[in-house]
Amino acid sequence: MTDQPGPSVPGPSVPDSSAPGPSAPAPPALFTWEFATDPYPAYAWLREHAPVHRTRLPSGVEAWLVTRYADAKQTLADQRLSKNPAHHDGPAHARGRTGIPGERKAELMTHLLNIDPPDHTRLRRLVSKAFTPRRVAEFAPRVQELTDRLIDGFADRGGADLIHEFAFPLPIYAICDLLGVPREDQDDFRDWAGMMIRHQGGPRGGVARSVKKMRGYLADLIHRKRAALPPDPAPGEDLISGLIRASDHGEHLTENEAAAMAFILLFAGFETTVNLIGNGTHALLTHPAQRARLQRSLAAGESALLATGVEELLRYDGPVELATWRFATEPVTIGGQRIAAGDPVLVVLAAADRDPERFADPDVLDLGRRDNQHLGYGHGIHYCLGAPLARLEGQTALATLLTRLPDLQLAVEPAELRWRGGLIMRGLRTLPVEFTPNR
Numbered sequence: 001m002t003d004q005p006g007p008s009v010p011g012p013s014v015p016d017s018s019a020p021g022p023s024a025p026a027p028p029a030l031f032t033w034e035f036a037t038d039p040y041p042a043y044a045w046l047r048e049h050a051p052v053h054r055t056r057l058p059s060g061v062e063a064w065l066v067t068r069y070a071d072a073k074q075t076l077a078d079q080r081l082s083k084n085p086a087h088h089d090g091p092a093h094a095r096g097r098t099g100i101p102g103e104r105k106a107e108l109m110t111h112l113l114n115i116d117p118p119d120h121t122r123l124r125r126l127v128s129k130a131f132t133p134r135r136v137a138e139f140a141p142r143v144q145e146l147t148d149r150l151i152d153g154f155a156d157r158g159g160a161d162l163i164h165e166f167a168f169p170l171p172i173y174a175i176c177d178l179l180g181v182p183r184e185d186q187d188d189f190r191d192w193a194g195m196m197i198r199h200q201g202g203p204r205g206g207v208a209r210s211v212k213k214m215r216g217y218l219a220d221l222i223h224r225k226r227a228a229l230p231p232d233p234a235p236g237e238d239l240i241s242g243l244i245r246a247s248d249h250g251e252h253l254t255e256n257e258a259a260a261m262a263f264i265l266l267f268a269g270f271e272t273t274v275n276l277i278g279n280g281t282h283a284l285l286t287h288p289a290q291r292a293r294l295q296r297s298l299a300a301g302e303s304a305l306l307a308t309g310v311e312e313l314l315r316y317d318g319p320v321e322l323a324t325w326r327f328a329t330e331p332v333t334i335g336g337q338r339i340a341a342g343d344p345v346l347v348v349l350a351a352a353d354r355d356p357e358r359f360a361d362p363d364v365l366d367l368g369r370r371d372n373q374h375l376g377y378g379h380g381i382h383y384c385l386g387a388p389l390a391r392l393e394g395q396t397a398l399a400t401l402l403t404r405l406p407d408l409q410l411a412v413e414p415a416e417l418r419w420r421g422g423l424i425m426r427g428l429r430t431l432p433v434e435f436t437p438n439r
């Protein structure tokens with residue numbers, strides 16, 4: 001998932017009809033640079049004073065922000081809220097902007113995050129096989145190999161930008177492997193994906209060109225794989241071959257749907273994981289006691305704290321700040337607020353996951369936190385399909401970093417770090433670190 005297209009410099013928020021009563025202090029500014037750096041105080045204010053808040057987004061689209069945990073969970077599961085942008089009753093220019101580059105290309109539109117049952121049920125069932133915990137566990141040695149290879153690339157230098165040299169390439173290579181993109185083509189994917197991230201919110205030409213190249217490549221790859229497909233599936237067959245097989249055997253998957261599926265997997269699984277590794281490393285480096293606790297546990301060969309720790313990092317400062325767009329298909333009431341048919345609704349996962357009504361000491365990072373039913377992977381029928389893979393990548397990346405570079409630290413003051421100013425995703429532009437070189 002990527003950010004909604006819009007200006008890269010966030011604009012001011014617009015106070016509105018859902019504004020709190022006269023006794024409440026003024027609402028905080030949303031979508032400024034200060035907000036991008038630390039949105040949590042503003043979310044705390046919204047949760048308390050205007051938990052279902054109508055605002056104008058930097059793109060000009062008006063939408064409702066849902067910030068309390070209980071409301072968020074209910075909203076994510078409410079089938080009266082459609083994922084299909086055709087239900088948006090806003091101005092024409094604003095419709096269909098879920099933030100996936102290329103989404104306006106009809107052939108890439110029929111992906112999981114843009115559709116409702118029964119199409120959603122059918123497509124999700126077809127692709128779910130590739131993400132069973134067993135299939136993902138089989139992938140663990142490859143993720144470890146990729147992780148080590150990337151760390152080898154900078155370990156002897158004593159410093160690196162962890163976003164560009166580590167967090168960014170790891171998920172792109174992993175998804176390419178999963179889809180069945182040949183190794184010799186994977187660097188092209190890395191370049192196109194890099195263009196899309198760098199140009200988000202900026203001039204749209206760069207993104208459009210990269211989307212076009214990726215789409216052309218995927219169509220060609222599907223074509224080539226179809227021509228070479230053996231009659232029976234081999235164990236561990238790649239995902240694109242599995243999708244072609246499904247479409248060939250009357251499971252109602254069109255070639256466009258197969259291409260859209262490959263595309264959404266790339267986008268849903270790429271920047272999210274970059275930011276899990278980036279935000280997670282940042283949180284660990286700025287919470288030395290928690291980081292030392294994790295390092296002790298890893299040195300003792302334990303895995304329990306790593307597993308609860310990655311969930312806590314998702315809750316505390318997760319990659320997906322807002323869930324993707326939903327549109328009311330009929331008037332609905334959320335948290336006592338009436339929402340008209342056609343209105344867009346955005347669930348603020350980052351606010352819900354710090355709700356004191358649900359989490360004790362929500363602003364404290366506690367890697368061993370129990371009862372941590374965070375919403376970082378969403379909830380309901382659109383719950384993250386790639387969660388087992390994301391967990392595998394996040395756990396492997398963080399454990400290997402802390403083990404191989406035990407004195408890893410930030411190379412700049414935390415205040416100097418710059419966060420991307422997008423809407424849906426939360427992540428760092430760069431993460432400069434230093435450490436004793438491994439010679």
Ligand code: HEM
Pocket residue numbers: 076112113124175264265266268269270272273276314318319320323324325375376377378379381382383384385386387389390391394
């Ligand atoms: C830490 C990394 C990740 C996070 C935090 C994350 C988070 C999410 C969230 C919050 C949603 C639901 C969005 C909504 O309801 O609006 C979602 C959906 C989805 N995610 Fe992930 N994701 C991650 C990694 C991945 C990976 C690695 C893949 C696959 C390679 C993936 C594939 C998907 C897909 C296909 C959907 C749509 C599911 C549907 O609509 O049925 N995600 N993810």
